[in-house]
Amino acid sequence: MEAWFVSSASEALAVKTEPTTYWTFFCNPRRWQIDDFLRSHRDEDDYRVIDWQATWFAPGQLGVVRVGVDTRTRGQLAGRRRLEPGIYAIVQVVDSPKLRPNSTDPYWLEAPPEGGEHLAVDIRYIKNLLDRPLLLESLKSDLAVTDRFLLDGFQGASMPLDPGTFHRILDLSGTEPHAFDAEPGDSLADLERRYAGASPEVKEVVSRHIERGPVAAKVKEATGYRCQVCLALGQNPFSFRKRDGEPYVEAHHVTFVSRLEPGSLGPSNIITVCADHHRQLHYGIVELAKDTAEEFVFVIDGVALRVPKISHIADTA
Ligand SMILES: [Zn+2]
Ligand SMILES: [Zn+2]
16 A cells, blocks of 8 residues: 655654544555545445544544545546535544555555455445536635635645534534434443544434433332423422423433543433423533532532432432
8 A cells, every 4th residue: 555654754743633523534545545536325335544543543433535636537426526525425424543454445546466465444424415526626715614625635644633623613514413423332331432532413312312212201100200300409400391201301321422421321320300491501600519429510600500310319308
């Protein structure tokens, strides 16, 4: 396989670069014909990983596939349209990097030598932009797009991508939030391990799965379907009754989104809240002041509120 870059330059970059959980994957259609791949409706492929970035990849990270100048000859294009430089897909990393035999898929124009091995991750294409790529030409004049590697290119397979740039591209691409996916785990601890390094959007997806699942149902039962914030404020903790007679209440993971630590998906990190207070916890002026074995202490609009943890409620019930 060709050398991607001179190693001293790469070492200098390695020192300066920080992982962000987002990636730009650089694609050269003269080597690997992404247009044919995107037309094939396959949605998974592996992507080569640079050694010094290998430990930064984790399942559930998000990224974009960037195509630079399409230097295929007319013969190689064989009637196909030359790709304009731009973003051609939104992708999600599926696993951690592993050594694999060099790929021999039919999209290679300059296939890597057969029999060799390289470090690669599986990626899932969650948005195919072949028919309406986000052209670099217009991204260059977008003030929210600041990532230099994405704009100027890079002689390598991947680079961490600036979060603000990723979010702007995500908006422009029209990717629906339900495109992000989390595989069900055998246990909450499995999920926590698997998605510990994921992008925040994918952690949200995992969190929402749990908030609608059996673990959350048990917590709701234990808190008596009451809003624990209303309760702490001395207000009526019940919302409306649902058609099945159960009072409506929502489950919320207190520390999930900022850090996916062991235990963070479990019941001791879930509280039940009314729809209003749930929104307020996400978007309001809220600080988690204390997190002990027995309780959370929130400061909401300057008022400290003690919310007992489910384990404590169950113990004292
Ligand atoms: Zn409430
Ligand atoms: Zn929530």
